[in-house]
Amino acid sequence: MFSLRLTRSQTRDLLKGLAFISPWLVGFAGFVLYPIAASAYYSLTRYDVLRPARFIGLENYVELFVKDEIFHTVLGNTVYLVLIGVPAGLVVAFLLASLLNREMKLRPFFRTIFFLPVLVPAVASAEVWRWVYNTSYGVINSVIKSWGMAVIPFISSVELAKPSLILIHVWAQGAAIVIFLAALQDVPRSLMDAAEVDGANALQRFWHVTIPICTPAILFVMLTGMIGMFQYFTLGWLLTGGGPNESTEFFSLYLYRNAFQFFKMGYASAQAWILFVLILLFTLLIFRSSARWVYYAGESD
Amino acid sequence: MNRVLENPLSRRRFLQLGAAGIGGAALAACAPAAAPATSEEDTMAADEVVTISWWHAWGGTTGMAAMEGVAAAFNEEDRNVKVERLHVTEMNDKLLAAIAGGTPPDVGVCCVQYAELYSRGAVMAIDDQIDSSEVIGRDDFVSGLLESMQWQGATYGVPGFEAGPRYGLMYNKAIVDEAGLDPANLPRTWDEMFEWHVELTKFDDAGNVEIVGFDPRDATAGNGPATNIPQFWALTYGLDMWNDESGTFNYDNEQFVSALRTIKRFTDHVGVQQMESFRSSFGGWTQSPSASFPSGVQAMIVTGYYAPGELTHSAPDKEFGVGWAPVSDDRSDVTFQNVGGHPMYIPNGVEQVDAAFEFIEFCSGEKAQNVIFDNTGWLGGRKALYDPELPKYQRYENLDWFLQSVNEADELWACPVIPIQGFVNQERSRTYESVIFGDKEPEQAAADMQAACTEEMLKQFPELVG
C-alpha cells in the first residue's frame, strides 16, 4: 500500500489526506493505541488489576472457546440481539423519519415527540419499562388480568425476554431518526418531481428515489447499530440483569462481570478481542456488500 | 472456615461471657499478636493540618445527609486532620482504576467486594493501628464483625457505618392473620415453613399468583449485599460452605443438595414461570417501596437489621413481625444468627495512614454512629450501642429483636471472607436457576458448583488451596 512507487500527484494527495486526518492520527497515537495494545497483552495473561499480570499464552482463549458454557450462551444471545434488533431498529427509524419528513401540521412537535425516548435517562427508562412489562400491575397485564386471562411474562420468561428488550431498542431510535432526517434533506425535490411526472406512485418513488439517496446513511446506521448492539449493556444490566436463566446475558454484561466482579481482567480482555474479531467480520461483510447497494454521489467518477 | 463463635456454648454461657466483657478478649486471641505501636513516622508538625480523602458509595437524600453529617462532625472537632468526602456511585469501577493508577482514596467504605481486595493485597492490614489505638479496641465491636473483615489472620477493616445481624424471618402480620396462622408459633423448620408457604400463597381464578408466601430468593435480601449470599442456605442446614484454612468449598454434599431441593419445592408450588414474573415485577432490594414485601404481596422474607428502619419508610401502613430464620429438620432446636457489614478500609499505597485511621476511629465511635442512625436507621458495629433499651431504637418496630438476637442465638456466624466471592455469587445464581428451571438435578448442580468454584480458586489462588 505504501510502496515508494507513488507518482508525484499521489504523494501530494497522500500528504493532503494525512494532513486532514492528522487530528485523528494524534488522538489515535495518544489515547487509543496504548489502551488497545494493553488490552491485547492482558488477554494473554491472568490479570486481576490488583496483582501483576502473569503471562499464560492463549489459555484464556482456549477456555472461552472450549470450556466456558456461559460464554457460548452469551455468544448466542448476542448474535440473536444483533440479527433481530439491528434490522428492526433500522426499519422503524427509517419509516418514522420518512413520516416526519412529510409536510404536516405541528411537524416540529411530532419530530420532538419521536425523538424523546432517546433522551430519557437509562435509569428512568428502565423503570418505565419495568412498569410496562410488569406482570402484576403493568399497563398491558393489568388489562389482561381484568379479562381473567394468564399474564404475559415479558421480561421474566426465557422466550420473551430478548424480544422484549429489542422492543425497547426499537422504541428508542431517536439518534437514527435524526440521522435519517438529515439524510432525507439530500433527496432533491427536482428528482422526486421528475419521477412523479414519469408516473411513479408514492411507493415507487420511495423505493427507487428516496431509499437509494439515503443508502450512505442507512449503511452508517446499520454498521454503528451493529457495533453498538454487540456491546449492548445498560438496559440489560438494569432491567433483566442477564436473567431469567441467562437468557439475556449478553457479551458486554458477561465481560463487565468478569472484569469488575470476578477480577478477571485478562479473561475479559480475551473476550473483548473475540468480540472485536466478530464485529470486524460483520463490518467487512457489510462493507463488501455495500458496493452493490450504497450510492455515493461524491464517488461517481 | 466461618468461625462458629459461640457454638457449642449454651446461650446462658454466652450471655455471661458477654456480661463479663471477656467475650471480646476471647476473640482477640484469634488475632495475630499485636505489634507495638509505631508512631515514629508521624513526623508532621503538630499544627499542620492534613486533609484526607474519603470515598463512599451511599447516596440518596438521607444517606447523603448521614455522610455529610459524619464528615462535618469530624471536621468540627479540634484535630489536625480534616476529611474531604466524595460520593462515588460505581465504586467497583472507580476504585479499581484508582488503585491500578496508584491514586486511591485514603479511606474507603461501601460498596465493593471486600474479600477480593483483602486477598489481593489492595488494602492495608491495620492490626497494628487497632491494637495501639486509644479510641477503639477489638472487644468494642459485636462479636464476629471484625472476624468478617479478616483474611489469613490479619484485619483489613473496621466496622464503621453499617454492620450487624443479618438473618431474621420477617412476616406481614395482616396476611398471616388472614390465613389463620399463629405468629406466636412461627415455622422453625423448612417443612413447617413450606406449610406456611402453601397456606399463604394465593392465586386468582386465572391461576395468576397474587400473594407469595415465601420466595426462596428473598432469603438474605435476595440480590442485596453480596457479602454473604451463598452462605445463608448452607447455614440453615448447619453446613460450613467455605474452609479458609484449606481454601476449599463444601457444596458437593447432602446438606447443600437438600437446600437446593427445598428451594425448588418452594418455587414449584408457585410455578417457576410465575415466580420469575413475580420477582421481575416486585424484585430488587427487598425493603424498597416497589418490592413485594413492603407492597404486601409477599408474606415472609429473611432479612437483616436494616429492614425495620427501611420498612417504616417504605411500608408505613403495614405491620410486621420477626423471628428466627428457619433451619433443616435435624436442627429444629437451633437458633442461628450471622453478622457482617461494611468495613472502613485504607487502600495500600496511602501515605497518611495515621490520619486515615484517625477518621476510621471516629466513624466507629458513638458520636458518628448516632449521626448515621438518626439519619438512616442503620446500626453500626459498636457493642455498647446494641442495647435494646436505648430509647432511640423504639423508633423502629422489631429492631430490638435484631439487637437482642446477637446475644441470644445458639450459633453466631461471621460472614465468610472468600477471595473469589464475586465468582461464587455468580455460580450460586447459576446453580439456583439451573435447579428451579429443571435444567439440572440438585445433585448434579451441587457437584458442578463445587467443581467450578474449586477450579476458579486453583486458578486465582493456587498457593492457598491445600
Added chain:
Amino acid sequence: MQRVQAAVPAAATPFTQTTPYKAVQRALFYVLMVVLALVFAGPLLWMFSTSLKTDPQVYTVPPIWIPNPIRLINYPEALSSRPFGTYAYNTMRYALGAVAGALISNTLVAYGFARIRWPGRDVFFIICLATMMIPFQVRMIPLYLTFKNLGWLNTYMPLIVPTFLAVNAYYTFLLRQFFLTIPSELSDAARVDGCTELGILVRIILPLAKPALAVIGLLQFMFAWDNYIGPLIYLNAESLYPIALGLQQFRTMFQEKLMWPYMMAASTATVAPVIILYFFVQRTFVEGISITGLKG
C-alpha cells in the same frame, strides 16, 4: 396530551376543499401520528408525572397519571439537595467544549476520508472504525493510566481534549457518509478555479452539510450531557461533578422515601435543555434545502 388531541380537528380543516378521498387519507395519517406519539411520549410523560407525585402515589395500582396533589415542590427540593447549579455549569462547559471539538476535528478528518483520494485511505479508515469495536471496559484502566501520566486527573481534559482529536469514530464516520453524498463535480469545479482543499471544505462542503453538522453537534451534546462513566472515573471532587453524576446520587439508595419523585424531577429538569436544543436542530431538517436544483 390535550394538545395532541386538539391538533387533529385543527389539522383536518385545511383539507376540506380537496377530494373526500384525500381528506380521509389525511385524517387517517394524523390519527396514526397521534397514536404513535402517545406510545413514544408515554415514558417521558410518566417521568414528568412521577416528578410531581408524593411518594405513596408512585406505586399505586392502577397507576395515577395526573398527580393529586401536584407536588411542584419536588423540583426545588430535589435540585437544592445537591449543588445542581454547579453540576449544570460543569456540564455546560464540558458539553460546549466537546461539541466544538467534535465539530472541528471531525469535519477535517471526515473530509480527509471522504473527499480526497490518497493511497492507504481505506486502510486507515478501517482502523479508525475498528477503534469502536473494543469495549470501553477493557480500555478503561490503561486509559486512566494515560491521563494520570499526563497529570489530567481531576480535570475535564480527559473528557474534552480527545474530542478535538476526533477520537470518537462514530462522528467521523457519520460525517464521511454525508460528505460522500455531495456530488464530486462541485469540488472538481472549485479545484479548477484554484480553490484549496480547506477552501472547498469551508465554502462548498460545510454549507451543504448543515443538517449533518447539526446532528453531530446534537449527538455530541447529548453524549456529554449523559456521560457518566468518564466523569465518574476521572473526577475526584463533587465541585467538579456533572449533572449525570448528580442524578445518580438519588439512585444509590433504593429504600428511601421520595427517591423516585426526586429522581424524576431532577431527570426532567436535566432533559429540558436538550429538548430545547433539539427543537432548534430539527429546524435544519427542511425538506430539500441542501441540494435542491443541483442535479436537476
